[in-house]
Amino acid sequence: MTLRLIISSLPDLIIWNTLHHFLMVVVAGLVVLYLKYKRKVPIYLLDFACYKPPNSYRLPKSMFLEAVFLNKLDPDSIAFQIKILEKSGFSEETCIPSSLARVPIRKSLPLAVEEVVTVMFCVVSDLFKKNSINPKAIDIVISNASMFCPTPSLSSMIVNKFRMRSNVMSFHLSGMGCSAGIISVGLAKDLLRVHRNSLALIVSTESLHLNWYTGKNPPMLLTNCLFRMGGAAILLSSHKEDKSKAKYELQHLVRTNKAQDDVSHACVYQDVDSENKVGVSISKGILHVAGAALKENIAALGPLVLPFKEQLRYGFSIICHKMWPTRRTSIYIPDFKKAFEHFCIHAGGKAVIQAIEKNLHLRKQDVEPSKMTLYKFGNTSSSSIWYELAYLEAKGRMKRGDRVWQIAFGSGFKCNSAVWKCVYDSKFGIANAWSDISSYPVEVPDFVKISE
Structure with missing residues (x-):
C-alpha cells in the first residue's frame, strides 16, 4: 500500500523537483545580475583640455595654394585640391605644424616627434595645472595617434616628461583612425573598473608631418x-x-x-603611389x-538610450x-x-556632418558644435x-542631467559611440581653444x- 502511494505520487514529486530547480536557477540568475549591477564601477570624466595652436601655425587658403604651386604639381x-578646399567649410584659422610650411617640404623623424610632443605636452600641462593634479597621481596613461608610432611610444614620452611613477600603466594605440579617441575611452573604462580608485590620462592627437602627401594621386591628396x-x-x-x-x-x-567587409576595410588605406610616395x-x-x-552602431545603441515608445515605433x-x-x-x-540633449559628431568633413544631420533628422543647432569645430580647426582626427x-x-549649453552623444568614425572601418551624462552643478569655464x-x-x- 505504501509502495503504491509512493509510486502514485512520483509525478508530483518530479514536477515539484523540476519547479524547485527552475526557481533556484532563476533566483541564482537574479542574484548574479544584482551583484553585477551593484559591482559596476562608475567612470567619471573629471576634465579635459584641447590644444590651441599659436597664430604662427595658421594655414590660410592662399598660403596652402602657394605651397601647392611651388611644389610643382x-x-x-592643383585643380583637385582647389576644388576640395573651396568646399571644405574651413576658415583661415586652421593650422599645420611649422615644419610643413617650408617649401619644399623636408620630412624627418625629429620634426614629426617635435610636432607631436608640442601638442601632447601642452594639453597635458594645461589639464594638470587647471585641476591641480600631481603627475604621480596618474595610474594609467593611454595615448593614441593613428599614423605615428615611434619608439619609445608616445605614452612613454608623456611618462618621461612628467616624471610619473614607475608602476604607471602605459599604452599607445595606433592605426585606429579618427575613432581612436573613443576606443581609448573604452580601454580606460575597462582598466579603471579592474583597477578601482584609479586615475587615467588619455591623450588623443595625430601627426601630420610624416603623412603629408607630396605626390599627385587625388584620393591621397584629399588628406592634405x-x-x-x-x-x-x-x-x-x-x-x-x-x-x-x-x-x-x-x-x-x-x-x-x-573590417570583415572588404569594401569597408579598404575605404581608408595607407599605401604608396606609382612614384613610391606614401x-x-x-x-x-x-x-x-x-x-x-x-x-549598425545605432541599432546596438538605440535599445540602451531610446524611450520605449521610439523603440516600439522603430520595431513596428x-x-x-x-x-x-x-x-x-x-x-x-x-528621434534621438x-x-x-547634445551631439558631438566627428568633424571628418562637411559631407559627413551633413549626411548625419539629414539621416537622423537633427536640427541646425544639434550639428553646430561639429560645423564650428570643422570651420575653426579642420579635421583634427x-x-x-x-x-x-x-x-x-x-556656449553655456551644458546643464546638469544633460546627455551628450559622441560619434566617431575611423579607418577599418569603424563607428564608435560614447554617451556621457553631465553631473556638474556649476558653470563651465571657457576653454582656451574657444x-x-x-x-x-x-x-x-x-x-x-x-x-588661382
Missing part, C-alpha cells in the same frame, strides 16, 4: 586638404568620491567594426561605408517593411533628440569630438571661390 592635382593640427587630453577616474567634482559620468560605449587613400564610397557602420516599421516590401513602406528613424564638447561648455566663443556661430558658405 600637375594642373589636374582635410586634416589639421590638434589634440586633447582627458582625465578619467573610478574614485567614488570624485563624483562631486566630475563633469560627466560615462553611460554607454558602443563600438562597431566593419599617402593615405580615401575612397569615394566612404560616405556609403560610414552610413552602413553608423546604422521594420516588421511592416519585412511583411509588405512591395508597398515601399519606409523604416521609421527614431528624445534620448540626447580623434580629438575633434573633444573640441565640440568644449564648444558646448563655452576663448573667442562670442564670435560663434558663424555662417559657413557652401562654396568659397579661390582664385
Whole structure:
C-alpha cells in the first residue's frame, strides 16, 4: 500500500523537483545580475583640455595654394585640391605644424616627434595645472595617434616628461583612425573598473608631418586638404568620491567594426603611389561605408538610450517593411533628440556632418558644435569630438542631467559611440581653444571661390 502511494505520487514529486530547480536557477540568475549591477564601477570624466595652436601655425587658403604651386604639381592635382578646399567649410584659422610650411617640404623623424610632443605636452600641462593634479597621481596613461608610432611610444614620452611613477600603466594605440579617441575611452573604462580608485590620462592627437602627401594621386591628396593640427587630453577616474567634482559620468560605449567587409576595410588605406610616395587613400564610397557602420552602431545603441515608445515605433516599421516590401513602406528613424540633449559628431568633413544631420533628422543647432569645430580647426582626427564638447561648455549649453552623444568614425572601418551624462552643478569655464566663443556661430558658405 505504501509502495503504491509512493509510486502514485512520483509525478508530483518530479514536477515539484523540476519547479524547485527552475526557481533556484532563476533566483541564482537574479542574484548574479544584482551583484553585477551593484559591482559596476562608475567612470567619471573629471576634465579635459584641447590644444590651441599659436597664430604662427595658421594655414590660410592662399598660403596652402602657394605651397601647392611651388611644389610643382600637375594642373589636374592643383585643380583637385582647389576644388576640395573651396568646399571644405574651413576658415583661415586652421593650422599645420611649422615644419610643413617650408617649401619644399623636408620630412624627418625629429620634426614629426617635435610636432607631436608640442601638442601632447601642452594639453597635458594645461589639464594638470587647471585641476591641480600631481603627475604621480596618474595610474594609467593611454595615448593614441593613428599614423605615428615611434619608439619609445608616445605614452612613454608623456611618462618621461612628467616624471610619473614607475608602476604607471602605459599604452599607445595606433592605426585606429579618427575613432581612436573613443576606443581609448573604452580601454580606460575597462582598466579603471579592474583597477578601482584609479586615475587615467588619455591623450588623443595625430601627426601630420610624416603623412603629408607630396605626390599627385587625388584620393591621397584629399588628406592634405582635410586634416589639421590638434589634440586633447582627458582625465578619467573610478574614485567614488570624485563624483562631486566630475563633469560627466560615462553611460554607454558602443563600438562597431566593419573590417570583415572588404569594401569597408579598404575605404581608408595607407599605401604608396606609382612614384613610391606614401599617402593615405580615401575612397569615394566612404560616405556609403560610414552610413552602413553608423546604422549598425545605432541599432546596438538605440535599445540602451531610446524611450520605449521610439523603440516600439522603430520595431513596428521594420516588421511592416519585412511583411509588405512591395508597398515601399519606409523604416521609421527614431528621434534621438528624445534620448540626447547634445551631439558631438566627428568633424571628418562637411559631407559627413551633413549626411548625419539629414539621416537622423537633427536640427541646425544639434550639428553646430561639429560645423564650428570643422570651420575653426579642420579635421583634427580623434580629438575633434573633444573640441565640440568644449564648444558646448563655452556656449553655456551644458546643464546638469544633460546627455551628450559622441560619434566617431575611423579607418577599418569603424563607428564608435560614447554617451556621457553631465553631473556638474556649476558653470563651465571657457576653454582656451574657444576663448573667442562670442564670435560663434558663424555662417559657413557652401562654396568659397579661390582664385588661382
